[in-house]
Amino acid sequence: EAQVTQNPRYLITVTGKKLTVTCSQNMNHEYMSWYRQDPGLGLRQIYYSMNVEVTDKGDVPEGYKVSRKEKRNFPLILESPSPNQTSLYFCASSSGLAGGRYTGELFFGEGSRLTVL
């Protein structure tokens, strides 16, 4: 089954304690991205990756890091979480603009709800 898997689904942590949210996709997608979703603000892009070792900032990258060492994995790292990073996080993947007719479909994970105290 084609899917994007995120872990953990729920996490409560304290300010300053480094954490990593993992994301893995099994569709051989080149493009992966992280979003955060906050009430009244919608989905906002944090970072994206067009392929292995190619990452770039989205619209709200401050306080986050990512890496793309393998095609299937795209972890989100919060080096020193702060309360304003309390949010619902989504990882997404797609075939991007590579070859063929563009379908645009983003496949989302189930989300990771993070609370920073």
Added chain:
Amino acid sequence: SQKIEQNSEALNIQEGKTATLTCNYTNYSPAYLQWYRQDPGRGPVFLLLIRENEKEKRKERLKVTFDTTLKQSLFHITASQPADSATYLCALDMSWNTGFQKLVFGTGTRLLVSP
């Protein structure tokens, strides 16, 4: 400033009626526009993509229009069912403009279909 507007208030309709959701935007020129469905506690699920040269697109009971002059997309669900109750997100797809996949999402409209 750039803005995407979807009705923030929930849309309540009766089963069997047509639901119409609106997505308006300013200061963007997307080549594509997408619609997603999101259920509570779940990730968004892709429904449709419409291109700027397509005025209308249909998929089963769904119909989407895209007016680049008005800067508006309308999303219709005909013969609505309680199972259609969800939040629907509009996303401007700037991929053609940027050279990489770039979506800008609206905040979504919650649809409630009552039996």
